[in-house]
Amino acid sequence: MNQPSEAGSTVSVSQMACNNISSAMTPPATGTRQRWNVTGMSKTASNNSSLMLRCAASAPKALRAVGKMRYFHAPDQPRESPMTDQYAVIGRPLGHSKSPMIHADFARETGQGLTYVAIEAPDGGFAATVERFRAEGGRGINVTLPFKLDAAAYATELSDRARLAGAVNCMKFDGARAVAENYDGLGLVNDIERNLGFPIAGRRVLLLGAGGAARGVLLPFLERGPEVLVIANRSVAKATALREQFAMRGNLVAGDYADVADQCFDIVVNATSMSLRGELPPVTARNFAAGCLAYDLVYGKGLTPFLRLARDAGAERVVDGIGMLVEQAAEAFEWWRGVRPQTQALIERLSVPLT
Numbered sequence: 001m002n003q004p005s006e007a008g009s010t011v012s013v014s015q016m017a018c019n020n021i022s023s024a025m026t027p028p029a030t031g032t033r034q035r036w037n038v039t040g041m042s043k044t045a046s047n048n049s050s051l052m053l054r055c056a057a058s059a060p061k062a063l064r065a066v067g068k069m070r071y072f073h074a075p076d077q078p079r080e081s082p083m084t085d086q087y088a089v090i091g092r093p094l095g096h097s098k099s100p101m102i103h104a105d106f107a108r109e110t111g112q113g114l115t116y117v118a119i120e121a122p123d124g125g126f127a128a129t130v131e132r133f134r135a136e137g138g139r140g141i142n143v144t145l146p147f148k149l150d151a152a153a154y155a156t157e158l159s160d161r162a163r164l165a166g167a168v169n170c171m172k173f174d175g176a177r178a179v180a181e182n183y184d185g186l187g188l189v190n191d192i193e194r195n196l197g198f199p200i201a202g203r204r205v206l207l208l209g210a211g212g213a214a215r216g217v218l219l220p221f222l223e224r225g226p227e228v229l230v231i232a233n234r235s236v237a238k239a240t241a242l243r244e245q246f247a248m249r250g251n252l253v254a255g256d257y258a259d260v261a262d263q264c265f266d267i268v269v270n271a272t273s274m275s276l277r278g279e280l281p282p283v284t285a286r287n288f289a290a291g292c293l294a295y296d297l298v299y300g301k302g303l304t305p306f307l308r309l310a311r312d313a314g315a316e317r318v319v320d321g322i323g324m325l326v327e328q329a330a331e332a333f334e335w336w337r338g339v340r341p342q343t344q345a346l347i348e349r350l351s352v353p354l355t
Helices: 015-024 099-110 126-135 148-154 160-165 184-195 212-223 236-249 305-312 322-337 344-350
Strands: 062-066 069-073 085-091 114-120 138-143 170-174 177-181 204-208 228-232 252-255 265-270 288-296 317-319
Touching: 085 099, 085 126, 099 114, 099 322, 099 344, 126 138, 126 148, 138 148, 138 322, 148 177, 160 177, 160 184, 160 212, 170 322, 177 322, 184 212, 184 288, 184 322, 184 344, 204 212, 212 228, 212 236, 228 236, 236 252, 288 305, 305 317, 322 344
Parallel strands: 085 114, 085 138, 204 228, 204 265, 228 252, 265 288, 288 317
Antiparallel strands: 062 069, 069 114, 138 170, 170 177
C-alpha cells in the first residue's frame, strides 16, 4: 500500500528555497510522534523534465535527477564512488518515501559505507531501471508499489516467502543472479513480538483483506503458531484461494465479514487499503477481545477509523504500520550487509500521534 505523494514536476530550487526546506524539515525530538513535512519549496519551470533539489545536509533527504528517473537521496550519506556500495528503493510515486532516511540512519549506526537512493521508474520500465542501476554498480534494491510483481518476474531466485507471497520487496545482486525476498510479513511479526511484546503463538488472529498485503504477511504469521488465523474479505473466493494455498502451513479459516461479525480475536490486522481513504473496514466492536492488539498496516495517518473503532471497543493496543516499515527495512539491511541495526528509537522518531 503506497502512501500518496505530490506529483513530480519540473523544479529549480534556489539556495534560499533549500534553506526553507532545511528549516521546515528539522528532525523531531526523539520520542515525539510526528511526520516529516516539506514546506517552502519554490518551483520554477524549466525545460528539464527532472526534479532536482540540492539542499543543506540538515534536511532529511534531497533529490537529484539522473536521466528521466527521479532519484531521492539522503544527503548526509556519501555520494556514489567506485568504493561505495549502492542501494535503492524502486517504485512510484516515492515523494513520500522514508526509505532513504531509514537506511542512512542504519548506515550511520552500524558504520557501513553505502549510498541509498529512491528511484521512480516509469510504467513498464522496472526491468530497464534495474538493469541500469545494476550496470552502475547497484548491489541491492527494495521494491514497492507498483512493481512488486514485476520484481518477482525479474528475479532469478525466489525465497519461500517471496514465492508464496507472489511478490518481492527486496533483492540483492551477485553477478548474473538476482535473489529476491519478501520481508513485509517478517517486519510485521517482528514489530508485534519484539517491539510491542505481544506473542502470536496460541492467539486468535483476524486478518482483514485478501490482497497483496495480506498475502505477504500470511506465512510469517503462521510460522509463529497462532491458534487460528481467520481471513475475512468481501470476496470470499479470494480469501478461500489464500486459505487453500497456505492450508499446510497452519490453521486457516476463510470467509466474508459477516461470518466473523460475532467472533472476537486477540489480534486484528487491517491489511486492506481502506485507511488510506479514511474508510472503515466492515468489522464490528465485538471482533476486538479484551486485551486485543489492533494493527493497521497503513502508517502516518494518525488514528484511522479502524484504530478508532478498536480503541473505543476496548482494545489494549492500537498501532499503525510504521514499525512494520522500519523492521522490514532492518531485515533487508541485515541481509545485504550482515549486520542488524537497532530499530526502536527510529520507530519512535517516525511515529505520529494516534489521537
